[in-house]
Amino acid sequence: MTVAKRSAGLVVMRQFDGQWRCLVLRAYRNWDFPKGQPEPGEELLQAALRETTEETGLSELELSWGEAYRETEPYSKGKVARLYLALSRQGDVTLPVSAELGRPEHHEFRWVPLDEALALLPPRFWPILSWAHHKVSDENP
Template sequence: MTRTDYVNDPLAPKPNSIVPAVSVIVRDEADRVLLIHRTDNDLWTIPGGAMEPGESVRQAAVRETSEETGYDVEITGQVGIYTDPNHIVAYSDGEVRSQFSICLTGVVVGGQARTSSESSEVVWQPLDQLDALNIHPSIRLRITHMLDTSRTEPWLS
């Protein structure tokens, strides 16, 4: 299944669903961020995905990170809640979602890098080299918010 993201695009299809999702920014001691290369839209991103029935936000974040990267993580904080109505995600099966994502921070506590059906590559990218990768603006915004040390509260949109 393919995925197309639209941001502030008047030609974007109308959403037909809202699915709570999580994403996780994982950093290491070398000040690198854990990224995956998505198989559905060829973009680089942080791990994340839809919550499943019966899961907490924390459980979904840990599961999604493990599924997409092979790493086990411990959740350490919250970056923000992202609900921009002008960010639409359209899937090839006809589902068109309004954005609803809770972005958390985490640290690796086990596992090892491996790809999945959703990730063709798993890398630790130095923060000063993020511009070299094709990353969606909504993910860049989350990383920017995480790095903003002047913030005292999680982002809320």
């Protein structure tokens, strides 16, 4: 039995004019959350925080809703993505150049309401968006 490939990332939330929005990134035609594979020996939460900073330039992220997470169903040859919920109160999103690629990993970013994220993101993320919606609606960090 092969071990599933793991990735870890964040559903980054921020309030704009009293409305919660999440950060989504586009690479080519595909929308996604900031995420990536852990480095050897790296915990998934640390990988999620590192990848998000590398892909967006955001570094002052808060785990205001704790360290709970949700995972996608296996996709793309058994890959599973674990996503944590994070709060970004400040900072501008940038799309830094990846040292490996020699260009930014993503082409565009958007802060979108959760219902708009449903329309952009693939169905494997829909249960995670629902979870995030309930978390941010129930508590106000």
